[in-house]
Amino acid sequence: MTTKLDIPALEVAARDARGLAMDAIAKCKSGHLGLPLGAAEIGAVLYGHALQYNPDEPKWLNRDRFVLSAGHGSMFLYSWLHLSGYALSLDEVKAFRQLHSLTPGHPEFHETPGVEATTGPLGQGVSNGVGYAVSAKMCEARFNTAEHKIFDHHVVVLAGDGCLQEGISHEASALAAHLHLDNLILFYDSNNVTLDAMAPVSQSEDTGARYLAYGWDVQEIDGHDLHEVNNAFAKAKASTSGKPQFIIAKTLIGKGIPEVSGTNKAHGEAGVKFITESRKAMGLPDETFFVDPATRTYFEGHKTALKSAYAAWDKQFQAWRAGNKDLAKELDDALAGKVPDLLSVIPEFDPSVSIATRKAGSEVLQPIAQAMPLLISGSADLHGSTLNVIKDGGDFTPKNREGRNMHFGIREHAMCGLLNGMAYDGIFRPSGATFLVFSDYGRPSIRIAALSHLPVVYIFTHDSVGVGEDGPTHEPVETVAALRAIPGLDVIRPADPEETAGAFAAAFEKTDGPTMLVLSRQALPTQTEIPVSDRRKGVFKGAYIAKKETGKLETILLGSGSELQHALKAAGELGPGTRVVSVPCFERFERQDAAYQESVLPNAVRKRVSIEAGISDPWFRFVGLDGKTVAINRFGLSAPGGKVMEILGMTAEKVVEAARSL
DSSP states (O other), rough: OOOOOHHHHHHHHHHHHHHHHHHHHHHHTSSSSHHHTTTTTHHHIIIIIIOOOOOTTOOOOTTTTEEEEEEGGGHHHHHHHHHHOOOOOHHHHHHOTTTTSSOOSSSOTSSSSTOSSSOOTTTHHHHHHHHHHHHHHHHHHHHHOOOOOOOOOOEEEEEEEEHHHHHHHHHHHHHHHHTTTTTTEEEEEESOOOSSGGGGOOSSOOOHHHHHHHEEEEEEETTTTTHHHHHHHHHHHOOSSSSSSEEEEOOTTTTTTTTTTSSGGGGGGGGGGHHHHHHHHTTTOSSTTTTOOOHHHHHHHHHHHHHHHHHHHHHHHHHHHHHHHHHHHHHHHHHHHHOOGGGSOOOOOOOTEEEHHHHHHHHHHHHHHOTTEEEEEEEEOOHHHHOOOOOOOOOOBBBBBTOOOOOOOOOOOHHHHHHHHHHHSSSSSEEEEEEGHHHHHHHHHHHHHTTTTTEEEEEEOOOOOGGGGGGGGGSSSSHHHHHHHHSTTTOOSOOOOOOOHHHHHHHHOOOOOOOOEEEOOSEEOTTEEESSHHHHHHHHHEEEEEEEOSSSOOOOEOGGGGGHHHHHHHHHHTTEEEEEEEEOHHHHHHHSHHHHHHSSSSSSOOOOEEESSSSGGGGGHHHTSSSSSEESSSSSOOOOOHHHHHTTTHHHHHHHHHHHHH
């Protein structure tokens, strides 16, 4: 890597990056000029001098991770990825925000080389950066040896006022300091502007003092001074304080377009109509999407230096592989997404015991954690209730980076954002827990996990009005339906311990998206009339025949979770023409082929009744307009759980009544 800061070259590069941003946003008549222009010097120092990366190996294990939390400023990132030699051509820059381009409106993981996280919802990138930093600390502890340090990178986040106003950044920043994540560097693009108005209209706090109070080291610099940016970054990287690093970079939003710079009008594309004169004033020629040959030459030389540093690391990495074959295989398997056959390692449950599915989940988690040594489990201050502790796994703390249990505190949104950051890193398999009713606190991050195809597992308990005495504030009725509405998220609500075994196995074997495990607080009977293998493997299919009719098929009863028992009991009263279908996961069932779906729910049989302790809406896709739902389309009650279930109609009698009314 280059050692001397080449001010003239980086000044020209910053100008060229501004030009690319202006031209791309002008061409598509959409986008955000403010940050790409205001933070250009920060990008020049990071990508032109200070970051550790290799454009030809964008997933290099020991690269510095850069996360643009202020994802609306995506042309900042695309300009620097293009200039620094990633596989992002000038044609792709010209296709900014166009269909199927590698330069979408906000950065998207999996889409563009060099993009480390899907950002745009403000504050997400801050929490993702904290998750990345946790993953890095875990990697150092698990894989580094006395002879070979293969992990020693940093995580760098660029955020703006909007990110730091969002609550998720507060949660994540407090946790980062508590965990002493000294490998995390957060640049605050402090330009005194939000979208609607100047920042003082909506904020008056001292942000630096706030981060000092959290426990971060804080510096303040002129964000347009290349020397100050570089010196602050070097100081942050070299710090031995054990604290995460916060750099307040004072910048002029929309720098280079005097008609809007320094005002909230510079945030979006309002400055586009002035760019012709602005480009001339910057020294750019009439040619759009211009990159000075000197900038090309500089980055070619810088890329050579970066690749040389990478080669030195790779030599050490190969020596580490040769001397640590078991660790190397573990790392290779993780990166390849390999998961063992998990059902084979989970013992069967005692059929005579009735236990809550959260308790069954706790027992199932233990052999899975043994089979998957990089599985991480955490909770938002509810381990005693969610029961997802990995026994003998230890807690992740500043003194124990090998701990496999994470204490997120009462920070559901930060927890879900951190889980995404760990999943983006692609080495550890993260999971986290809270009560289901609090999933709304983390829903934005859950949505991003689905959008980004991240294999995060959520172990969310206390799944229904069966919570009982805690009352309607803690009794989810619409929550499962709302989660089922997220594309790409599997929501699994198992009915007994064996379905729970199948649910956990299915969740951790899935590597192309997240899974929500929805578990009961109250004990549920083991459905011994259904073979164990049917229950376990049926979850993988999403729905299966739990009780087959013994006569001509006339009625189909469908149930999920704790209400399957009532469908089974009702079938006994309705006669031999009744089939019961367990539907633990809508999404998995809908991915099955038409033949399997028809075998379970034959289209010709329209007399159908569903039962679930939640709102009825999702079930109409299976019962149709001819069927009926036994559901709870209201908030719950404060009383013993069994009494609440009975009062709100979660009984076999209600199922029988509905079926006979058809």
